[in-house]
Amino acid sequence: MTGNTPDTPRPPDPNASDGERRPDRARRSILEAESLSFAYGDVEILSDVSLSVDAATVTALIGPNGTGKTTLLRTLAGLEEPTDGAVHYHGPNVPREIGYLPQQPAFRPGFTVAETLSFYGSLVGESRADVLARLDRVGLGDAADKQVEALSGGMTRLAGIAQATIGDPPVVVLDEPGSGLDPGMSRRIYDVAREIAADGTAVLVTSHDMELVERSVDVVAVLADGGVTASGHPTTLADRFDVDSLLDVYEAAVSGDSSRVRVRGETA
């Protein structure tokens, strides 16, 4: 079976380790990759990847450049069809199930930020006031009347993050949301991700900022050589690898020469 399939909610995993279990509530999978594989032509990028994206949780996918994080996010978001395995959506039946921030968000020129986001909001019944509140939340309130083509790279990303949350989808997938943002704004975006998760949303991010991930997320999944090589709460992972930081976990969980970029499953 391939593609996104709706499903009934699953009970929490009783085998989750203590560090992966929230003290106040059990985790509930909203989006799930099941034995998922993906190839561009005959080049396999992902192989037998299983991953759960849980409600009320910020999950970070980390891994070397070119290892397939964007490909996995796009497949989970239904933008790519897996070559094998399946993506299961276990969330409620709502107008917008998944909000997605691409790595390089772009908007059609000729419109203001508020006009652009109001258009997306109108598709799911959100008012201009709702949209302006979303812009405020990501720190872009003052740019509501700016033309989208006049936004800086970081501001465009912030607008993209606001766009991804329109309609309050049960799953929000953010591909490198902190990329191109100054440190204060990166932290703010992760705070926003935590706020959204606190409302019950399943938030999945990719990042290369280990410090920010370590202090901000509930679950980290390390993607390397086509598969998830480790996953769990940052502290649980550090304990498991007997190291002091997520950066050390990353280095232990990612095999091979970290100074080389993976290109189509090979190193270059």
Ligand SMILES: Nc1ncnc2c1ncn2[C@@H]1O[C@H](COP(=O)(O)OP(=O)(O)OP(=O)(O)O)[C@@H](O)[C@H]1O
């Ligand atoms: N459209 C495409 N056609 C062929 N190969 C592709 C295509 N898009 C990506 N790839 C290859 O798939 C692999 C995974 O790319 P992907 O963008 O998913 O990696 P990533 O982990 O997100 O990288 P980064 O951290 O640099 O953003 C890379 O080797 C890349 O060259």
